[in-house]
Amino acid sequence: MTQVYFDNAATTAIRPEVITRMMQVMSDIPGNPSSTHAVGRKAKTVIEQARKTIAGYLNVTPAEIIFTSGGTEADNLIINSAVRDLEVRHIITSSIEHHAVLHVVEHLQLAYDIKISMVAIKDCGSIDLSHLEELLASNSEKTLISLMHINNEIGNMLDLEAVCTLAKKYSALFHSDMVQSVGHFDLNLGEIPIDFIAAAAHKFHGPKGVGFAFLRKNSKIRPLIFGGGQERGSRAGTEPVHNIAGMEEALILAQSNLVAERKHIEDIKWYFKEQLEAHIPGVHFNGNCHDGTKSTYTLLNVCLPVPADKALMLLFQLDLKGIACSKGSACQSGSDQGSHVLNAFLAKDKLDKPSIRFSFSHENTKEEVDYVIETLKQFIA
Structure with missing residues (x-):
């Protein structure tokens, strides 16, 4: 058939070159990247090189890339910590976000009694930026804007620069789920003053179960998962070296082609x-x-x-x-x-x-x- x-x-589908790279890492690099001996250091080198590669494509520093299990965890890490640690008391989002954002926001509203505002949606399915500014202007509390770059169902693209301008004007933080963007577009976060993004490898022909969060330097985000202090203390748990290497390879190939x-x-x-x-x-x-x-x-x-x-x-x-x-x-x-x-x-x-x-x-x-x-x-x- x-x-x-x-x-x-x-x-x-995972690219064949990505599978080859992952198999090589699984076969040749068995160490725990937190171990201080030579085998562990070799695994750590793979992770840090991947971090450097991904940061280079986004024009950010390697320290701003935190590896996660995927886009959902990255969204959860960012939004939870914004409320818990950064004193955000108002979240502006939309009814067309991924549930990795919407369900987190619903939980935080109940747990922390924060204010939630839904920006209006135009007849074409796009965000009404005029209404977004109205919501920002009418609020004095610390605010997080959480709007996805590319809608995963209808494909509509958000004007990132316009939202960043509004966020800066009203001293708001801006988080964007970029799961449908990374690996498909050139994204220069050095020129786009966004605070946080989420990405997932399996959306650009990499492995499932791995992604990353971009956390703007000095954002003071604290971990969602506690334990051994991996990922510079931002995400505990032994890193899946083969998955991270696969994500790096997938992004190299996506950007090259x-x-x-x-x-x-x-x-x-x-x-x-x-x-x-x-x-x-x-x-x-x-x-x-x-x-x-x-x-x-x-x-x-x-x-x-x-x-x-x-x-x-x-x-x-x-x-x-x-x-x-x-x-x-x-x-x-x-x-x-x-x-x-x-x-x-x-x-x-x-x-x-x-x-x-x-x-x-x-x-x-x-x-x-x-x-x-x-x-x-x-x-x-």
């Missing part, structure tokens, strides 16, 4: 969009995913002209045909409540129809697009 993987926003692979992925995305419009009358694109200047090049969120009674079988039928895609973020695809992102801004007539997220990588082909289009045509017919 034909297999088409169009769910790269959920996770990506960024221009060529971006061009290939963009060609796939726009070809898919053209074929959908040509063969499926009434198709609609959610958010700004159809606009190359306002969204990431890696995904399309498609609303299909299928009645509600038939929509329930769509993903099942696509799966039977070997097509992997998602009705929302993979973290909630088993939920029957629908996408909290789409519910935040779509009109009811669009919500009543099935929306599917198709997300792409350098491994995808136009032949795969043709197969998906034919499958959709048959299902709708």
Whole structure:
């Protein structure tokens, strides 16, 4: 059976070179990086070189990179510590954030009785920056802004520079979940005065179970996990040396091939969009995913002209045909409540129809697009 993987926003396939690097580390470097003997020092060297590499791509210092188990832990570390340690008493976020942010904020509101403000969402699914400024201007308490750079469901991109300008104007801290950004865009954090970001290796063809937090120097973030004092005291636990080396290798390859692979992925995305419009009358694109200047090049969120009674079988039928895609973020695809992102801004007539997220990588082909289009045509017919 034909297999088409169009769910790269959920996770990506590990590059062969990354697997090779991880196997080499697992085979040749068995030491605990906290050990002071030569074998331990060798493992520590691998970790510190990876830290230096990642910091170099972001134009920050190695000391500002803290390795975590992934983006969710990085988000939790940053937001929890902002309230617990940095005296934040007001968090501004949005209803379209990843649940790694939303559920943490809900917990902190109950645990610390802090104020939560939700910035308005425009009809296109983007953040209303005018409303963000109103929220900042009307509040005198120490504030954390937590807004993702690229929405994982609809692909809308946040204007980081604009938010940074507002954060500086009103003396607020700014955290951004950049899980969908790192490895797909050139990000110069030396020029963008953001305070904190979260990233995950498995979104840019690295291993699962590893990511990092960027913590701006002198931010005074304290650990979420206590123990042996690893990661400069910011995250206890023996570091997974092979995973960290794999993440470094994945980022090196992503950045080295960024221009060529971006061009290939963009060609796939726009070809898919053209074929959908040509063969499926009434198709609609959610958010700004159809606009190359306002969204990431890696995904399309498609609303299909299928009645509600038939929509329930769509993903099942696509799966039977070997097509992997998602009705929302993979973290909630088993939920029957629908996408909290789409519910935040779509009109009811669009919500009543099935929306599917198709997300792409350098491994995808136009032949795969043709197969998906034919499958959709048959299902709708």
